[in-house]
């Protein structure tokens with residue numbers, strides 16, 4: 001994604017949508033309709049994305065005209081919390097470490113909390129943040145197992161009742177091309193969607209080996225992209241973006257999944273390297289989902305939808321079956337960088353008390369990915385109802401261990417490296 005370029009057209013369109021004249025953008029310390037435009041923010045999980053999200057938040061605050069201050073940060077590792085805190089002027093006594101540091105952050109008088117740890121901690125941290133009455137930005141995915149996804153859905157409802165804003169890091173929902181696609185599909189430009197395919201195929205991510213004397217908890221946190229118990233596997237951690245787009249464009253989550261997958265090259269952890277899954281969206285609509293993390297293989301990150309009148313790519317281009325390219329409707333964004341735009345939308349929702357709440361969308365995309373993963377791991381047909389509704393299903397209480405709370409209670413045991421699931425074995 002091009003994060004450098006914000007076209008003048010998009011910028012002006014976005015400002016117009018915000019009701020702001022371009023020459024009069026207030027940058028600091030302003031008030032609008034009695035709402036204070038000073039806001040405080042805190043970050044839980046000071047890694048690559050977390051520190052990026054805090055920068056994006058600050059950039060969005062400038063665009064919207066909010067005077068923002070970071071007041072607390074937390075990370076398992078003290079040095080990461082301190083480095084991030086220093087960068088944003090957070091006093092050392094409010095740079096918390098350890099597995100309970102998030103609780104200290106939530107005790108602070110802070111308006112907005114950014115959640116960017118590995119996904120396994122998200123349900124615990126999100127529920128605690130909502131309980132503490134904070135507005136939330138949370139990175140995707142938001143769980144690694146069905147009980148975790150349902151916990152996020154429940155906390156999302158609680159947030160709605162409290163009037164809190166919740167924005168998820170599924171940034172395509174804040175990206176101009178995708179917003180145009182969604183609008184065009186709603187307006188019927190390609191007719192009804194009857195099928196499609198989605199892909200996140202690329203190279204391997206980074207991995208870490210265990211240091212001599214390192215305990216399992218810290219090894220798991222450092223090497224989270226290799227363990228399903230921490231990441232949900234890459235179908236959940238990465239491909240969730242594409243599943244989210246399919247859910248959005250079709251207008252509902254899938255009803256069942258059947259699929260394949262395997263492990264070929266990975267050195268640590270227990271994840272698969274590739275998945276190929278049929279997602280059944282009901283009404284005879286099927287989406288072929290494929291994802292792979294293997295170096296030197298054919299790659300591509302995209303979504304394609306087949307409609308009764310034409311075809312659409314998730315991020316923009318559409319055409320009818322006679323080859324005519326369709327003109328997409330205009331949408332308003334303040335930033336051409338969707339990583340910034342998601343925080344613009346977060347701040348505007350808070351300022352206007354608009355109650356933007358993306359918890360259900362991101363939880364449904366996450367649960368869809370968990371359903372697809374479970375189908376591939378077990379070799380079974382897995383239904384949405386198994387994950388979301390049927391308490392008598394074997395999959396309903398499928399809980400990965402160690403659970404988030406276990407890390408706070410004491411030592412945990414990491415799953416063995418290089419022992420993946422075997423389909424057909426109960």
Ligand SMILES: NC(=O)c1ccc[n+]([C@@H]2O[C@H](COP(=O)([O-])OP(=O)(O)OC[C@H]3O[C@@H](n4cnc5c(N)ncnc54)[C@H](O)[C@@H]3O)[C@@H](O)[C@H]2O)c1
Nearest residue numbers: 045046047048049050075076116117118119121139140169
């Ligand atoms: N939307 C996107 O495009 C995008 C891109 C990258 C990552 N992500 C997501 O962002 C999240 C973080 O990814 P990352 O790349 O920054 O990983 P990372 O390993 O760089 O950072 C995670 C940080 O969280 C800390 N942490 C882990 N558990 C914690 C806990 N219980 N309490 C406090 N701190 C804890 C770790 O020590 C680490 O510093 C993941 O969910 C990932 O899927 C999203």
